[in-house]
Amino acid sequence: MDAQKFVKDFADQFEETNPDEIRLDTAFRSLQEWSSMMALVIIAMMDEKYGVTLTGEEIRASETVEDLFKAVVSKVKK
Secondary structure (H helix, E strand, O other), X not given: OOHHHHHHHHHOOOOOOOHHHOOOOOOHHHOOOOOHHHHHHHHHHXXXXXXXXXXXXXXXXXXXXXXXXHHHHHHXXX
């Protein structure tokens, strides 16, 4: 799985945030646009694009976009 594609897919879910602001090391919960609704949007995107279901707990345990990427990768390999 390509990390940069993952970052782009993640960034594409935000309407007001400049995609260039989002990188693997971005603390996504610090983004102004982040909310519980965005968490649901991200969960849906991961299911649709990667066939992976992340739980709310997995999102809460993640600090950066890279943490989310690693969580998805670990589920894709299973």
